[in-house]
Amino acid sequence: MSDKKNAACENCDLYNHAALKKLGVDATKSDYVVALAGNPNTGKSTVFNALTGLRQHTGNWPGKTVVRAEGAFSYNDKKFKLVDLPGTYSLLSTSEDEEIARNFILFGKPNVTVVVADSARLERNLNLILQILEITPNTILCLNLIDEAERHGIKVDERSLARELGIPVVPTSARYGKGLPLLLKTIDDMATGNINTKPHKISSIPPKIETAVAELSKEIEEQYPQLPNSRWIALRLLEGDRSIIDAVKQGTLGDLEIKK
Numbered sequence: 001m002s003d004k005k006n007a008a009c010e011n012c013d014l015y016n017h018a019a020l021k022k023l024g025v026d027a028t029k030s031d032y033v034v035a036l037a038g039n040p041n042t043g044k045s046t047v048f049n050a051l052t053g054l055r056q057h058t059g060n061w062p063g064k065t066v067v068r069a070e071g072a073f074s075y076n077d078k079k080f081k082l083v084d085l086p087g088t089y090s091l092l093s094t095s096e097d098e099e100i101a102r103n104f105i106l107f108g109k110p111n112v113t114v115v116v117a118d119s120a121r122l123e124r125n126l127n128l129i130l131q132i133l134e135i136t137p138n139t140i141l142c143l144n145l146i147d148e149a150e151r152h153g154i155k156v157d158e159r160s161l162a163r164e165l166g167i168p169v170v171p172t173s174a175r176y177g178k179g180l181p182l183l184l185k186t187i188d189d190m191a192t193g194n195i196n197t198k199p200h201k202i203s204s205i206p207p208k209i210e211t212a213v214a215e216l217s218k219e220i221e222e223q224y225p226q227l228p229n230s231r232w233i234a235l236r237l238l239e240g241d242r243s244i245i246d247a248v249k250q251g252t253l254g255d256l257e258i259k260k
């Protein structure tokens with residue numbers, strides 16, 4: 001093979017996919033942590049199984065994953081712990097599985113959060129995507145079920161979406177392994193700091209509230225220096241989020257932090 005041919009091969013999907021090693025449940029001593037979040041029934045566990053080689057329960061009804069599952073893969077000689085979260089429509093925990101998902105995104109400090117969305121029902125997925133962008137800039141949108149969307153004549157303009165959201169958008173068809181090589185590469189690039197995002201933020205907050213948020217987040221930071229996202233917690237407290245208020249009252253906010 002000529003050098004030119006080799007160089008082309010190194011950029012092709014197949015080559016990059018070959019850099020993947022599925023490591024099953026052995027998630028010890030990982031270099032990076034990656035969370036899989038998203039609405040119920042969008043294919044999170046299907047992506048998880050494809051990358052780890054494990055067999056998390058999948059099926060065509062919502063609410064299959066009820067606790068978080070952990071697995072691992074290595075890619076380009078780096079070890080990634082992958083965490084499959086229960087499906088959730090929002091981060092304002094109203095049920096136990098939503099709380100599990102929210103707590104991990106908030107306190108598990110994942111290096112990368114992949115939001116797996118249903119391309120055929122993108123609009124209803126956007127609420128959660130925007131909420132996650134409020135918490136972490138290290139987010140990738142995985143536009144899954146692209147085959148289903150095509151079947152329904154829906155074409156998503158992923159470039160415009162990436163520009164509007166300010167994060168990478170990767171179309172996939174996880175059940176058929178399509179798009180996963182690019183997803184892997186994007187996860188790797190983001191974890192190693194080679195991608196800068198500019199996440200879309202929900203419209204600005206009135207100055208009075210902004211002052212209150214700033215004061216409150218300063219106090220939270222002093223009380224709980226280990227906690228990331230003190231601003232997000234301050235916003236939830238001002239909004240009256242019951243589970244966060246209770247955690248502060250009972251002095252268990254720090255306990256929400258998840259050990260890696």
Ligand SMILES: Nc1nc2c(ncn2[C@@H]2O[C@H](COP(=O)(O)OP(=O)(O)OP(=O)(O)O)[C@@H](O)[C@H]2O)c(=O)[nH]1
Nearest residue numbers: 040041042043044045046058063064065087173174
């Ligand atoms: N056609 C098609 N089906 C898919 C694709 N990805 C996943 N599925 C199917 O969609 C269904 C749901 O997949 P899961 O991986 O269980 O979804 P989940 O997001 O983990 O669901 P919860 O755990 O309930 O939140 C399963 O029947 C999968 O086989 C895809 O790209 N195309």
Ligand SMILES: [Mg+2]
Nearest residue numbers: 044045064065
């Ligand atoms: Mg699942």
